[in-house]
Amino acid sequence: MKRLTYFASVLLLGLLLAVGAMAQADAFGPVRSAIRNSNARELAQLFAPSVELSFDGDKQSYSATQAEFVMKDFFSKHAPASFEFIHYGGSNEGTTYAVGRYTGKEGAYRMFVKMKTTGSTLKIATIEFTKE
Template sequence: MKRYFFRALLLSWLFLFGTGAAHAQVDNLGAVGSAMRNGSSRELSQYLAATVEIGFDGDKQSYNATQAEIVIKDFFAKNTPSNFEFIHQGESREHIQYAIGRYTGRSGTYRVFVKLKPSRGAPVIDTLDFTKE
């Protein structure tokens, strides 16, 4: 009887832990989407890794989080968003989460690729790539 109780307890704990981690990842993507929709570099900066690769139409550069926020702020200022939505989301075997979205701004529509890497339990933005459609 004890054996079944401990197995059930262990399975319950694993289920709750796994659900909580998945929920945290979905929350981060939701927050990233909201920041993109609002054109808020400040909101988005909360989810940036220490070093972030940002690309615009194939021209990619690595920035520290402070520089990345300035680059994103400049992009939002030039391309005020009218809409943003994620159209695809996934996760690799290494637990690297990614999403593809569509950003509609003043100067056109962009396909946006976001890659989040796990960092101290919470995924952070490692790559942010904008490609004009």
């Protein structure tokens, strides 16, 4: 009987972790779509009022409107050949993040996207690109 209870507990915990990971992946679906399509306007709709953008360690904070133009410039110079998130994570404070691989004509980048809860929705607070 103890064995059955233990097995049921482990199975339930596994299911809860899987559901949490899928929920995080779903939150990043619109981000993934905007990046794959090089659509800075669509991406900007997901920005928090202030966004930190980093390109190879050069970090700057921008308003959502300014960040849209910075991302539009980046996409025009480094159009994606492929993009995929490879890891998702989060904190108890409502911050979620994803790590991805962005491959363009000029090379590959490790990409980090952090989202924070603003009001009742998740908004992009940080995007970092690091050339591999």
